[in-house]
Amino acid sequence: MSSSPKTLSMSQVLVCGATIVTLSMGIRHGFGLWLQPITQAQGWTRETFAFAIAIQNLAWGLSGIFAGMAADRFGAFRVIIIGSLLYALGLCGMALAKSPLMFTLATGTLIGMAQAGxxxxxxxxxxxxxxPAEKRSWAMGVAAAAGSFGQFLMMPTEGFLISYFGWQQALLALAAATLLMIPLASGLKEPAFGGASAPARQQSIGQALREAFKYPSFQLLMAGYFVCGFQVVFIGVHMPSYLKDKGLSPQVASYALALIGLFNVFGTYAAGVLGQKLPKKYILAFIYFARAVAISLFLLVPLSPMSVYVFASVMGVLWLSTIPPTNATIAQIFGVAHLSMLGGFVFFSHQIGSFMGVWLGGYLYDRTGSYDIVWYIAIALGVAAALVNLPVREAPIARAPQAA
Structure with a gap:
């Protein structure tokens, strides 16, 4: 491993990185608030909106692989600038699109690519x-907590913008806000990437991929992350409409999504801290099983604003808390030279799950008039994900001498 002193300070990395994640994830978590305003204004079905968000998750996941490769090769600075510009362009397109195809291209493809970067x-x-490795899980927990704080901060903000300025103007205001990520990216400009090439690495991209995809623990992490995507995106996009269908006010949904963001600040930070002390596979198994239990209880008890807030708070603790232990495990097994790329592949599995969760929610609702089947699928998948994480081996992989 390189001992080069040319690194950024940890505080600088965390402040700039966490603020970028706060903006990017905060805006993204609020898209469910636009489902009914857009479909009613445009005369579209919920499946039309859900399909665009589903494409967004696929585009995010697929682009994330290449964004990760580029960030590992050229540094994060350039990738974040491109992502910020695409985000602004996609939000403008989301506001101004007149057809389902243009809406899907802007909301799905452009914003998905933007989120990847x-x-x-x-x-x-x-x-x-x-x-340093001894603080890595904690630092990843801080960055994930920032994304959760972004949800807590942006949900009421986005609800306010929609209420007072209309859904189109609200999207244009958010497009301007995404450009703030460009100056923040300068704080992540790594000296080691200042020349014509990235620092020397022990493995090529092909070698790193062959090693990872042959390793069973990598496959198990991908399987668990599929379930994470299915659950959180289904709930994040469809819960506002689910609650309104049940007779609750839109403010209940806004407060619930904000509570998810608030409590996930603590959940993701705690997962990062615990990842320094406990086997990360046990943390992941607990999170997935606890989600299955929380969803089951939410469906069993009488629905009320209080039951929604309790469910949102519990799910908030579990919401993005899979991210620090999953990525820290990848770094622990394979090292950091190709971390963005390998994390991108695991996240692509997450986004396939996201596609299925958000699209299936709209598809089955339009055909059955209910979200019940998708809730039941989310419970079963939670139990399955808890089980597949238990055999993960977290020890650094043993490499043949010639790989050095």
Whole structure:
């Protein structure tokens, strides 16, 4: 491992990285608030909106692989700038699109690509390269907590913008806000990437991929992350409409999503801290099983604003808390040279799950008039994800001498 002193300070990495994640994830978590205003104004079905968000998750996941490769090769600075510009362009397109196709291209493809360059895979690569291993899980927890704080901060903000300025003007205001990520990216400009090439690495991209995909623990982490994506995106996008269908006011949904963000600040930070002390596979198994229990109880008890707030608070603790232990495990097994790329592949599995969760929610609702089947699938998947994480081996992989 390189002992080069040319690294960024940990505080600089965390402040700039966490603020970028706060903006990017905060805006993204609020898209469910636009489901009914847009579909009613445009005369579209919920499946139309859900399909665009589903494409967004696929585009995010697929682009994340290449954004990770670029960040590992050229540094995060350039990738974040491109992502910020795409985010602004996509939000403008989301506001102005007149057809489902244009809406899907802007909301799905452009914003998905933007999120790939401004969220966890890229930011965690910077953390992995600049934060000592003994503090890495904690630092990743801080960055994930920032994304959760962004949800807590942006949900009421986005609700306010929609209420007072209309859904189109609200999107244009958010487009301007995404450009703030450009000056923040300068704080993540790593000296080691200042020349014509990245620092020397022991493995090529092909070698790193072959090693990872042959390793069973990598496959198990990908399987668990699929479930994470299915659950959180289904709930984040469809819960506001689910609650309104049940007769609750839109403010209940806004407060619930804000509570998820608030409590996940603590959940993700705690997961990062615990990842320094406990086997991370046990943390992941607990999170997935606890989600299954929380959803089951939410469906069993009588629905009321208080039951929604309790559910949102519990789910908030578990919401993005899978991210620090998952990415820290990847770094622990494979090292940090290709961390953004490998994290991008695992996240792509997450986004396939996200696609299925958000699209299936809209598809089954339009055909059955209910979200019940998707809730039941989310419970079963939570139990399955808890079980597949238990056999994960966290020890650094043993490499053949010639790989050095």
């Amino acid at each position: 401004t969220t966890y895979a890229v930011i965690y690569g910077v953390i992995g390269r600049n934060v």
